[in-house]
Structures are given as C-alpha cells and as structure tokens.
Amino acid sequence: MTESVVRLRANAKINIGLHITGKRSDGYHLMETVYYPILDLYDDVSLELAGEGCAVEMLNLSEPLPLEANLCYRAWKLLSDAVGGLLPGVRICVNKRIPAGAGLGGGSSNAAAVLRGLRTLWGIEMDDVALADLGEKLGADVPFFIYNRPLYACGIGTEFSEIDLGLEGFRIEVRTLAVHSPTPEAFMGLDLSGLPKDLPLRDLLALPVAEWRERVRNDLEGPVFARLPEVAACKASFYADGAVYAAMTGSGSACFAVFAQT
Structure with a gap:
C-alpha cells in the first residue's frame, strides 16, 4: 500500500x-x-x-x-x-x-x-x-x-469495442432536469414491434454529424417523452439553439446536444 x-x-x-x-x-x-x-x-x-x-x-x-x-x-x-x-x-x-x-x-x-x-x-x-x-x-x-x-x-x-466518432470541431452540452426518469419504466413503455430498422449504429455514426439528426436515435425517447413532456421540450430547446444533433441520454431525463465550434 x-x-x-x-x-x-x-x-x-x-x-x-x-x-x-x-x-x-x-x-x-x-x-x-x-x-x-x-x-x-x-x-x-x-x-x-x-x-x-x-x-x-x-x-x-x-x-x-x-x-x-x-x-x-x-x-x-x-x-x-x-x-x-x-x-x-x-x-x-x-x-x-x-x-x-x-x-x-x-x-x-x-x-x-x-x-x-x-x-x-x-x-x-x-x-x-x-x-x-x-x-x-x-x-x-x-x-x-x-x-x-x-x-x-x-x-x-x-x-x-473502440470507436472514433470524429467529433473534432464540435462541442457537447448537457442539460439536466429536476425530474427523475426510472430506467425500468422507460423499458416497460417500449414497443419493440414499432422500432425502425436501419443500418448498425456504428455505421450510422460514421456518417457526417449533420446526418445524425435523422438517423441516430434513442429508442427510449418515445416512452419517456410520453410520460415526461419536459424531457422532449429539453431536446427541442437544443435544436432551437442551433444544435447539429440532440438527444436524450440513456433512459433520461438529461439531454445533450452536439454544437459546431464557433
């Protein structure tokens, strides 16, 4: 010691x-x-x-x-x-x-x-x-x-496994809310049959960051946003502020955004 x-x-x-x-x-x-x-x-x-x-x-x-x-x-x-x-x-x-x-x-x-x-x-x-x-x-x-x-x-x-996201030239901002989003409740509200099909996430993240908004998703947003609309509003506020990409993290309630460096 x-x-x-x-x-x-x-x-x-x-x-x-x-x-x-x-x-x-x-x-x-x-x-x-x-x-x-x-x-x-x-x-x-x-x-x-x-x-x-x-x-x-x-x-x-x-x-x-x-x-x-x-x-x-x-x-x-x-x-x-x-x-x-x-x-x-x-x-x-x-x-x-x-x-x-x-x-x-x-x-x-x-x-x-x-x-x-x-x-x-x-x-x-x-x-x-x-x-x-x-x-x-x-x-x-x-x-x-x-x-x-x-x-x-x-x-x-x-x-x-390792991954290179190519986020040089960008900054990440996190916003937290005074609401609690329990993980079990987020998963209980998930409808697996309604989830979209797309390329593997690793391939999607290799796309330019500007394309992430339409392709890179958090599948737990649906059930969490339905129960906690303030989380959806938090994500929307990032886009209103000029974010390139925004999402809820994990099962919420915090959200984050990727902004181009100025």
Whole structure:
C-alpha cells in the first residue's frame, strides 16, 4: 500500500445513440449504443484507510440510500470478497453533482471510482480488464467507467469495442432536469414491434454529424417523452439553439446536444 488517501473525479457519461435490437428470453434487452465520457460533470470521490469494514458518506444526495443498496458500498464488498484476506478498513466520501435518474451514470461512475481507488489503496495488482469484468457485476455501464473513453457497446450493453466518432470541431452540452426518469419504466413503455430498422449504429455514426439528426436515435425517447413532456421540450430547446444533433441520454431525463465550434 503506497497511499492512505485517494481522491478521484467520477465523471458522467452520455449515450450517443441507443438502438434497441431485441429482447432475450431472460428479459434483458439487446442494444447498440456508444458511451461517451463527460469530463466536466463529475462527483468528487475520496477514499481513506480507516478502522475496519467500510463507511460511506454521501453529500448532496437527493434521497437517503440504505448502505447495502449503495453502489459504493457494493463495490467495496465486491472487491474485498474477490481479493480475500485481511484488508484495512475504508471510509468513502462522495460529493454528488451528477443528478440521479438522469441517464448520466452517476451511481455506476461512483462504483467504478471506488474500485479504482481501492485498487490503489490496497495495492492490488489487477489491470483494467480484470477490474472491468468484476465491475460488470454491479451494472452494465460500470466497465465503461473503468476505461472512461468513448466505447461502442452491444449485446446487453456489456460487449465493448473502440470507436472514433470524429467529433473534432464540435462541442457537447448537457442539460439536466429536476425530474427523475426510472430506467425500468422507460423499458416497460417500449414497443419493440414499432422500432425502425436501419443500418448498425456504428455505421450510422460514421456518417457526417449533420446526418445524425435523422438517423441516430434513442429508442427510449418515445416512452419517456410520453410520460415526461419536459424531457422532449429539453431536446427541442437544443435544436432551437442551433444544435447539429440532440438527444436524450440513456433512459433520461438529461439531454445533450452536439454544437459546431464557433
């Protein structure tokens, strides 16, 4: 162990495109998406060696969360169980800035930060691939936050490969709303039979960004917009402001837009 305190920024993500391609017999939906890191929106995560076990403090959390349901605690337990042996206790503190229920991956990002921080604190020899494989047990997008670079994902969102989006000359803006959009409700309202057919998402994203508006979609927008019209209004406001492309991220409620640099 080389450090007693580790501080990290657990940044947000957006989904550029979210095409639902089917549903497995176990209920999981098949999809294509691109995870893209948003580095200027982040939670502060600190981990400190202290006592025994794990203590978690969440600052600016919108609603209290039982310890056993907290992804930071679950990440600690997952890694400590995987490593085994007598490990020093840890105090984790998270200062929240990423809103919950926004499709920005705040909880998963926190979990990934805890896994990376514990690897440092405990001096564990585990590369990113092994850490990401472990993190998948906490959530489909936790592995993305271990790598924290643009990645194409398919299957149930856990099969990753590199992608170059060619966004040089563009900037991305994210807008959050004071409404919560639960992921299960978004998927429950999805009509698979009514989804459009098109080229694979990777091929569509190779098109000029100006063509994304008509081709690159988020299939969860329909059910979310029907329930939360303010999310639809948020997306529309971006186009009113001159965006080249705009969409809801994940299951909402946040939206983002791509603007040409001026």
